[in-house]
Amino acid sequence: MADDYQFNTAVSELMKLSNALTDAPCKNSAIYTEGIQTLLTLLAPFAPHMAEELWQSLGYADSVHHQPWCIFDPAALVVDEISLVIQVMGKTRGTIQVPAQADKQALEHYARNSELAQRHIADKEIKKVIVVPGKLVNFVLG
Amino acid sequence: MESRYNPAEIEEKWQKFWAEQGMDKTPEAIAKPKFYALSMFPYPSGNLHMGHVRNYTITDVIARTRRMQGYRVLHPMGWDAFGLPAENAAIKQNSHPAQWTYQNIAQMKTELKRLGLSYDWDREVATCSPDYYRWTQWIFLEFFKSGLAYQKEAAVNWDPVDQTVLANEQVDSAGRAWRSGALVEKRLLRQWFLKITDYADQLLKDLDQLDGWPDRVKVMQENWIGKSTGAQVVFTTEAGDDLPIFTTRPDTLWGATFMVLSPEHPLVEKLTTAEQAAAIQAYKTATAAETDIERTAENREKTGVWTGSHAINPVNNERIPIWIADYVLMGYGTGAIMAVPAHDQRDFEFARKFNLPIRAVVQPADQALDGATMTEAYPGDGIMVNSAALDGVAAGKAAGQSVERAIAWLESQGKGKGTSTYRLRDWLISRQRYWGVPIPVVHCPNCGIVAVPEAELPVVLPEEVDFSGKGASPLAQLESWVNVPCPTCGTPAQRETDTMDTFIDSSWYFLRYPDARNEQQLGNPAVVNDWMPVDQYVGGIEHAILHLLYSRFFTKFLRDRGFLNFDEPFKRLLTQGMVQGWTYMNPNKSGNAQWIPSALVDPKDPKDPETGEPLVGSFKTMSKSKYNGVSPDDVINKYGADTARMFILFKAPPEKDLEWDEADVEGQSRFLNRVWRLVTDFAEQGSNVEKGAIADLTKPEKETALRHPQRHSTNHRRFGR
Missing domain, CATH: 1.10.730.10 (Isoleucyl-tRNA Synthetase; Domain 1)
Structure with a gap:
């Protein structure tokens, strides 16, 4: 006031x-x-x-x-961490906690190395990675 | 403590305790930033009404919050205690105005204290108290010494009901007295004035500094000051007297075909020829009975009389007749105008009615104007014609256009000069009344007007006075008080018996609070300059012009006298809205009879208890005459002051009108009861707080908890025991 x-x-x-x-x-x-x-x-x-x-x-x-x-x-009021949705071929496989300030490159890095992604991608070829900052990372496989 | 919320008990207890602890006293510690929170002080009319409660609650919340934010806060209260109502009540009840006033102050102070307003009562002022009005008189003498307080014979607004003169600001747009409602008459009387017009330009310009004021108020002041730019041009009569006029359109001087003087103009008598004398006298008498508003109303049938004389137009030496007409007022401009009927509608109507010549000096592009055939004045743009040096110039006020060129030509020829005039008049401050501040001067047959020496202030208002209530001031009838030796030469002389307009009392009261008990000075300048300006001023929009303009004037004047070091008294202004009550009206009745007290009406079937006619209900500003008021005491008795405060603050934003709604008052009462239960439940299990295992908390919760470790102890000594 x-x-x-x-x-x-x-x-x-x-x-x-x-x-x-x-x-x-x-x-x-x-x-x-x-x-x-x-x-x-x-x-x-x-x-x-x-x-x-x-x-x-x-x-x-x-x-x-x-x-x-x-x-x-x-x-x-600053949020330290956000929940990042991990998708493989458009299908949600779960979420991981990542730093709120992470940029696109960092988000892809966290996603690729996540246990979730590695489990669902296994040894398939990744053709494309779609990153929506603050929301999700989607892996398109070959 | 009680398990049930009982406002009556806790409110009185804490009010007493806070007063004992001196919690609301103004801190002197200079290290903190200052904050001066001020409500417009009330007239002690008898009882507090909801409008007061709203005003003071708003300021109190601001003051309390600023204290908690680390400011040293000055939050005072006082009484605007001189004025006619006290005198009228005294006449009616055969008592003394002082008695009536101080009783009301005591009553209202008790009511204020019940609201939990955090005032520093040690600084209370009452403008009717000699230790206050001593300094009102001192300020008057400062004006007098500066030549800004003067006496002159003036056509003044005379209130025939209260038998007193009024300032222009105290006459409403319908020409009625602000207090009595009587139609105001004009009378010639010797009166005291303050030369506020010397400050017109500053008062206008400095509005730009007031970022914290509502635009609406600034626009009202701007319009009231009413600056217009143009030129002063001196016409001469054939007898050789100067007849100065002011015009905003000096470019149309060549189109002037006659002059009009106000009937009160001092030259009228000299100009009137023997043949015209009877007609002029009759017209002057008729005009004296009219108000300024009537005289200047639009669409009014034009009237006037020729004096029989002529004037010489300085730009072309043309001989033009001099008339008098009521639409020219002596109080504005010079009381004389040049009439340019081709381009001014009022002059046009006058010329047509009295068969005076009309000459066009501005020709529009799309038509040819001919004075003989025009049916109305042409005020628009075009090209100058029939105007010698100005012919061919584009008509208008823009740079390089006809107005600017005309002023340059007039100045080069020594026939006139560019200037501004203001609608603002000097402030008429004398009142032929008892209950006000005596004007501290003595009229001496040898020395003239002599200021009462500073050491003899205050000139105390004598108490033994007879109230007839009519005519001259009751002071004038008190010979023992009136007759004094001249302070300069000792010759038997007379005191001034007029008192001051009470608006003077309120034009400086905010300067007294910072050092309210100072007996040597109005205030120690260092202390006054430290606290001033007021950081937040709160009051009604009805004071947009009068009080707020006068206060700005006094501040600038005292700054120029070396007493103050700032330009403007009020940094921020909040004009709170009205408090409205549900009001029943009988549409078949008129005047005050149409308002029906709610207590007599069944809300489910509103009918006039006398006639059975159906009533119309609506929200109207609370007032005694409409029987729609809610008494603050009743609300406090039923719900408590805290609920009343919460409701007032919650119901509407502070600037907007507030509709008093009992259901919403109850809503706030329920809310406070919920808070009560919430906190008392928590207090009862308070001993468990420490068991709230820190380990269970999330990271940010832990951080918060660790930041205030001392707050989790329940072993503190209980405050107030």
């Missing part, structure tokens, strides 16, 4: 976060704790009394209104 005050959107995002926490399976995890803390921190400017009461109920010494505002971390 640096320049544009879309409070209505902010409140609906708080509702989404609250719903996601309600539905979360990992209620005993550290990540869930962070989720609850984040919800209360973000709620604090909007519903200051309730946020303070609930924050206190978690046992914190300082006021919720003294907590630092969440800083958007773009790195947290």
